[in-house]
Amino acid sequence: MTAPAFPDLVPDLATRLPELRGSLKANAPLAGMTWFRVGGPAQVLFEPADEADLAYALAGLPADLPVTVIGLGSNLIVRDGGLPGVVIRLGRAFSDIAQEGEIITAGAGAADVKVARVAGEAGLAGLAFLRGIPGAIGGALRMNGGAYGGEVKDVLVGARGVDRNGRILDLSLADMGFTYRHSAVPDDVIFTQATFRGTPGDVAEIQAEMARITASREATQPVKSRTGGSTFKNPDGHKAWQLVDAAGCRGLVMGKAQVSELHTNFLINLGGATAAEIEGLGEEVRRRVLETSGVTLEWEIKRIGLAA
Structure with a gap:
């Protein structure tokens, strides 16, 4: 099924946002960006260059223009008619992962499994459950992602995000308002980064735990x-x-x-x-x-x- 094209907003947005450094694409296909491989196009697909670029764009977009953010597209159905307005995809610029001591800092576009891997290689226990969540950190923050006995709320120190007015926010664990598969942070906040704290553990034991999670998922879920x-x-x-x-x-x-x-x-x-x-x-x-x-x-x- 082919969805009709939306009116092209890119020329107007480029004029409104002359200092934008990220990319704007009109009527960009989204099906290939979701795990289901279905859905219509984005009226405008915006991939920001970094957090500052995202904040600049949000501050300058018309207030009545819908804005939607997607990550790895794992826990998502994009309907066949597509998405009006601007779809923001957090790509490589938001996928960095750094470890220092017991702290792991990850961009919202980083895959959960990669964060688990970095923690495991550093001998930090507590984050192995992320190996069982098929998505990116931004989605895990939004949904208090959890699996195999762990949840984001158990290991999160804080997060960063940008609201619809372009304000950059630093959020504590308490600010997140986590409950089961839910965060109380307003829907218009786009998460850009998360900071986690692990606990010192044995590398071999942590990696064995992740191997068990992987084996369990492959045996009980249609991961392929x-x-x-x-x-x-x-x-x-x-x-x-x-x-x-x-x-x-x-x-x-x-x-x-x-x-x-x-x-x-x-x-x-x-x-x-x-x-x-x-x-x-x-x-x-x-x-x-x-x-x-x-x-x-x-x-x-x-x-x-x-x-x-």
């Missing part, structure tokens, strides 16, 4: 498929996958989208699926779970954009 990670949050007192399984949804197919037969809290693009098919399948799963168990599943995957 076009998927988006855990689809639904675990409701209080329940596991989402068990509710989905009990509702008879294992292997359920809608078009070219399927509920994984290996792990029922994962949706899969079998090849050629539309975003509408994947989201529609998720909604059908929610309907069946509510019907059979009385529990309303909440999406963990973020769904953004316009229907085609």
Whole structure:
């Protein structure tokens, strides 16, 4: 499915932002930037040169122009009609990782697995759980990402971000307002960096823990498929996958989208699926779970954009 092109805003934005150093692209395809490999284009795709460039852009963009940020696209469905406004992608400029003593500093675009690896090589325990989260640090901050017994809130010292007015913010752990898979930081804040604290540990033991996490993921999750990670949050007192399984949804197919037969809290693009098919399948799963168990599943995957 091909989404219609949006009006080209790039010439106007280039005029408004003469000192911009990052790149602006009109009607940029986004499907290839998401793990599901679906979705329409960004009206404007902006890849900032650094944090200062991001702040400059946000301060100068029209206040009524929608702004959306994406990272590695792992926990994301971009709908088939694409995203109006400006889509900000934090690329290489935000992927640096540094370690000093017990402190790990990582850009919001750094892959969680790479942060876990740096910590492990430095003999810092406590961050191995990041090996089990398929995404980038920015998303982990936004969702208080967690897996295999650990959560971001357990190791975070602080974070940096830029708000919609271009103000650079330094945020403490308390400022993050973490709860289960949620941060209370306003949605318009774009995280740019995080600082974590590990605890001294044995390198071999930490690396063995990460190897166990890797083996567990490969044995129990469809990691080699076009998927988006855990689809639904675990409701209080329940596991989402068990509710989905009990509702008879294992292997359920809608078009070219399927509920994984290996792990029922994962949706899969079998090849050629539309975003509408994947989201529609998720909604059908929610309907069946509510019907059979009385529990309303909440999406963990973020769904953004316009229907085609």
